[in-house]
Amino acid sequence: MNKALAEYASLTQEHPKDSMIKKNYAQLLIQRGQIDQAAKLNSEILKGNPGDLDAQVQQGQILLRQGRTNDALQSLQASLKKQPGNAQAHYYLGLAFSQAGNPRQAETEWREAARIRPNLMEAQTALALVALGKRDANQLAQTAETIMKAQPSSSQGYVYHALANEIRKNLPGAEADLKKAIEVAPQNPIVYIRMADLRAAAREKFGEAEKLYEQALQLDPSAAEALLGLVRLYNFQKQPAKALEKVRAQIAKAPSGYYYFLLGQLLLRQGDLEKAEEAMQMATQMDKKNADAFLLLGQVQVARGSQEKAMTSFQRSIQENSRDPRSYVMFGALAEKRGDWKSAKEAYEKALQVEPDYPLAANNLAYLMLEHGGNSDVAFSLAQVALRGLPDLANTQDTLAWAYYQKHQYASAIRLLEEALKKTPQASAYHYHLGLAYQKAGDRVNARKHLDLVLQLNPSFAHAGEVRKALAELGGS
Numbered sequence: 001m002n003k004a005l006a007e008y009a010s011l012t013q014e015h016p017k018d019s020m021i022k023k024n025y026a027q028l029l030i031q032r033g034q035i036d037q038a039a040k041l042n043s044e045i046l047k048g049n050p051g052d053l054d055a056q057v058q059q060g061q062i063l064l065r066q067g068r069t070n071d072a073l074q075s076l077q078a079s080l081k082k083q084p085g086n087a088q089a090h091y092y093l094g095l096a097f098s099q100a101g102n103p104r105q106a107e108t109e110w111r112e113a114a115r116i117r118p119n120l121m122e123a124q125t126a127l128a129l130v131a132l133g134k135r136d137a138n139q140l141a142q143t144a145e146t147i148m149k150a151q152p153s154s155s156q157g158y159v160y161h162a163l164a165n166e167i168r169k170n171l172p173g174a175e176a177d178l179k180k181a182i183e184v185a186p187q188n189p190i191v192y193i194r195m196a197d198l199r200a201a202a203r204e205k206f207g208e209a210e211k212l213y214e215q216a217l218q219l220d221p222s223a224a225e226a227l228l229g230l231v232r233l234y235n236f237q238k239q240p241a242k243a244l245e246k247v248r249a250q251i252a253k254a255p256s257g258y259y260y261f262l263l264g265q266l267l268l269r270q271g272d273l274e275k276a277e278e279a280m281q282m283a284t285q286m287d288k289k290n291a292d293a294f295l296l297l298g299q300v301q302v303a304r305g306s307q308e309k310a311m312t313s314f315q316r317s318i319q320e321n322s323r324d325p326r327s328y329v330m331f332g333a334l335a336e337k338r339g340d341w342k343s344a345k346e347a348y349e350k351a352l353q354v355e356p357d358y359p360l361a362a363n364n365l366a367y368l369m370l371e372h373g374g375n376s377d378v379a380f381s382l383a384q385v386a387l388r389g390l391p392d393l394a395n396t397q398d399t400l401a402w403a404y405y406q407k408h409q410y411a412s413a414i415r416l417l418e419e420a421l422k423k424t425p426q427a428s429a430y431h432y433h434l435g436l437a438y439q440k441a442g443d444r445v446n447a448r449k450h451l452d453l454v455l456q457l458n459p460s461f462a463h464a465g466e467v468r469k470a471l472a473e474l475g476g477s
Helices: 002-014 019-031 035-048 053-065 069-082 087-099 103-116 121-134 137-150 156-167 171-184 189-201 203-219 224-236 240-253 257-269 273-286 291-303 307-320 325-337 341-354 359-371 376-389 394-406 410-423 428-441 444-457 464-474
Strands: none
Touching (some): 002 019, 019 053, 053 069, 053 087, 069 087, 087 121, 121 137, 121 156, 137 156, 156 171, 156 189, 171 189, 189 224, 224 240, 257 273, 273 291, 291 307, 325 341, 325 359, 341 359, 359 376, 359 394, 376 394, 394 410, 410 428, 428 444, 444 464
């Protein structure tokens, strides 16, 4: 790749007006992650010829790599108005929709790209991943067969076909596919990883699975799925020390953000918070796009009593992963815990701007509004969104129940709270809400029962004064 870059750099200097050389050079730069340089080169092409459709599509690709999703969407849609049959543009537009959180439209674009150019492997691969995510064995097998036909000497189609067979519970068929994949690509670590996964699924073949994962790591020391497979294998066999030793050994060979993230998780499971925090710090330094690492780092810091550090970690996650609503919710939850209602409210609202139906953000914002004088109708709507997204979570049931209570719909509140308490019978806040709902509904016996339980479960309950006042009104002690 370095040699190719050098050659194209030289060719560009020799033929500064040759747009094809510049476009090929820009594509190589994109593949190498040198996005700013590629953007500069592509801008030169468009300056010389604003109507160059290939350069316009490449511009959309560059904008995507820069994280400018909305700009990429506009650019690619404009290109397709001029050239609706451009398969590459449909493919990148699919990526833009996916990045924008619109998987349905992304799939539509990839299907159109594959229809126009059935041998466009990027589109076929994207469709295979969509089918895999849906566990649609028929669609996955069909896409795999298209890839196999177009690239019979590539392992990719055989691997996807194996996964389709796994979904169908056709394990002999999956093994035959993977053997073929190994035959055509014996140096590809992914085929050994998939065969190891198959062996690991058959519990009596752990030894074979371990050897296959090791083989994948020998071929590629940075093969994260292979290391994760080994860690899961060792954890299942109750050998956490062996898992820890393996991860540390692999970090020594091929340090990466994900490997440190894995190390941090293992250390956390062992209760070593200090070393877990150190590992997570390394993970976030090496891979700023790993939101999971930032979020776990913040949680570890909270557990260690360092709320200020945790707030900083969540803020960093928001900066680096602005399209991940979880970062806003974690920041908001900690701000709420610290009594900073304004910052918490803003964080939850931003999470909902990123993902309008994100249930945790909707739930937390609804409860915050109900507790601190917000618009009860808006809070009620948010609570409904939260319960639709997480229908079996006691917390969302409690929030909607509290919204019903404040709208004087006590029967609905009682029904939801009774359901919530079946899941978490020790939740003093739920008993408090249910006791008040029964009191308003005129059921003094059940009201007293649940309000008494609040103080039994948590004598220092935040609303203990209100509980005692309600009990006094009911004639309780």
